Amino acid sequence: AATSAKPCTSWKNSPRKPEQADETIMEASSFALIAHDLKNALGSLEGELESLIDDPSPAMAHSAYMRCTELRRQFVQFLTVYGAAGDMHTHCEDESPRDVLELVYRAGQIRHLSLPNAPRVVMDVAAEAPTYWYFDQRLVHMALDAAFHNASRFARSQVTLGLRGQDGFLVFVIDDDGPGLGAIDPSASSTGLGTDLCKSVAEAHRSGERRGHIALLNRPEGGARFELWLP
Structure with a gap:
């Protein structure tokens, strides 16, 4: 592993x-x-x-x-x-990244069944994705949940949850098939807090001189991509 x-x-x-x-x-x-x-x-x-x-x-x-x-x-x-307030602490243990992603997936499935306009959720985990990784499960789950809800607001029909390893980082991925970055938020109740939370959680994870970070990208096929990189 x-x-x-x-x-x-x-x-x-x-x-x-x-x-x-x-x-x-x-x-x-x-x-x-x-x-x-x-x-x-x-x-x-x-x-x-x-x-x-x-x-x-x-x-x-x-x-x-x-x-x-x-x-x-x-x-x-x-x-x-x-x-x-810029001083977030992590309590990292050896965790299963897929298990954390599946928590978000199951919650998304329930939301899809409960709300007629909620997008469907699919998993697309790379075969070579790390089986275990050191991270704070509670904080990472909270960040992924926030990113998922943000993607769900913009998605037209589907949100895809992914996972991979790259350049010595664990990378969680959340894709939506919405209008892409820069679109007007369709949710009147959104506070915009989710991105701040994800950034704080990512940067609180460090390994040596490397620090976690997030990435927000437009997908070539349309829609937006959120990535959470953990060292």
Whole structure:
């Protein structure tokens, strides 16, 4: 079984320098906007629940449930990124990358069966993909879940989950068949937090001097590709 050369390690940023003050202000502003979006989404959910009191409807109840699930996911993301504040810690162990990807796949299958407009989900794992790798399973699963939901918002009919090894990195891949990068987000409830979370999780994984990263690409055949690279 293939494994990474070294387990990833926890890391801390050095104290902020004076020239980083503008970046700190921008981060605070971004978190304020995200909190505002979450507040508005909660207000919308409150309206749906109030309507259910006077006119109970299974369809409306299911819609409110799905909205509540999405808000819970976004709130956990917000707390993770905000709580880390550039100082996210990893707790890495020898994990099965395919098992983590299958957690996302199963959740996507349930979503596809529950929501009529949700895209179908397929797995496309390279035969030579690493069997085991050192990473923080909880954080990586959270990042992949965020990337999957983002792909699902843009996909026309399908989201594809992939996995491969490349240049000493483990690479998780999520493809959609949507309009590609730069398209207007069709979801009014999106906070845009998912990309920040994925970037933070990737960079928290290190092996020696190498650090994880993400990549966002347009696919030649159409749609967008998200990649999570872990050393």
